[in-house]
Amino acid sequence: MRAVCIDFETANGFIGSACSVGIAVLEEGQIVDTNYWLIKPHPRYNYFDPLNVSIHGIKAQDVKMP
Numbered sequence: 090m091r092a093v094c095i096d097f098e099t100a101n102g103f104i105g106s107a108c109s110v111g112i113a114v115l116e117e118g119q120i121v122d123t124n125y126w127l128i129k130p131h132p133r134y135n136y137f138d139p140l141n142v143s144i145h146g147i148k149a150q151d152v153k154m155p
Contacts, residue, residue: 091116098145099130106134108147127152
């Protein structure tokens with residue numbers, strides 16, 4: 090069986106503040122491929138909360154925020 094797992098990280102508590110997405114492809118329960126991208130959050134939700142940053146380590150400058 091093949092499955093794809095998706096993981097989002099957010100800049101703050103709002104769902105619209107996604108700042109990264111990662112995927113893992115599994116075949117028969119084994120990871121066969123992975124990828125990861127940084128995302129510039131929507132301007133309305135682009136505040137990087139220190140709590141979230143402490144969890145995932147992604148900062149505004151990492152996604153090229155002004």
